[in-house]
């Protein structure tokens with residue numbers, strides 16, 4: 423459906439559920455994919471699953487490590503520079519605000535918000551030099567509404583939404599767009615980590631679609647926003663949520 427032949431697509435958190443689905447979609451559409459993730463074991467496993475999907479290059483990196491990121495983006499520059507950045511790398515830890523561990527708070531901000539800033543800045547500079555580019559951040563509906571117990575995670579996603587709008591505003595005259603996708607729960611390793619059966623039942627009762635999203639459904643939205651067809655969509659937060667943010671009490 424889309425043709426990304428000749429485009430370099432950088433995916434942070436690329437060995438995770440949504441990142442890997444994005445990698446598969448972009449590689450299948452002809453892109454050269456750079457898969458950035460801090461977990462070598464996850465990268466190895468993702469590369470096995472992605473065998474035959476297309477051109478995918480794994481790069482082990484922590485998005486909070488700026489000097490290492492500078493070196494990685496230099497390598498990407500040598501390969502032609504970033505055409506598309508998909509920023510998915512994030513961590514989550516649930517907890518009520520009054521109980522939240524300050525060090526955990528700081529680490530989540532570092533990875534989810536500051537890590538996204540580092541990658542967007544480095545990729546954005548390459549895009550300015552090329553005169554075109556697409557930045558797609560993977561946010562969450564938790565960035566827009568206060569679901570209890572989401573603590574630092576929700577605050578980082580609200581920050582990612584604003585970072586995305588700032589990028590859109592500052593780079594919009596340079597052939598670059600910046601948009602976010604904001605999913606409800608998606609069936610990935612991250613969700614398995616924080617949702618037990620009770621959480622799942624609660625969420626599914628509140629989502630008009632009555633189910634979690636699939637990683638491929640998020641990747642579809644990301645690919646659209648990264649495509650030439652979305653050239654005049656800039657600064658948008660696209661909810662991929664089965665109708666969750668549109669609905670109130672679901673009487674049956």
Ligand SMILES: NC(=O)c1ccc[n+]([C@@H]2O[C@H](COP(=O)([O-])OP(=O)(O)OC[C@H]3O[C@@H](n4cnc5c(N)ncnc54)[C@H](O)[C@@H]3O)[C@@H](O)[C@H]2O)c1
Pocket residue numbers: 434435436437438439440441458459460461464483484485486509510511512513533537560561562563604605606607608609610611612613
């Ligand atoms: N799964 C969901 O329910 C859901 C819902 C809404 C939004 N999201 C967002 O989607 C994105 C992807 O989530 P996912 O569900 O695929 O999670 P995941 O945990 O499966 O994948 C995240 C990946 O990021 C990597 N990562 C974490 N910290 C990193 C760091 N410092 N440097 C580099 N890589 C790092 C992890 O190793 C992992 O492979 C995240 O931004 C998440 O907040 C997920």
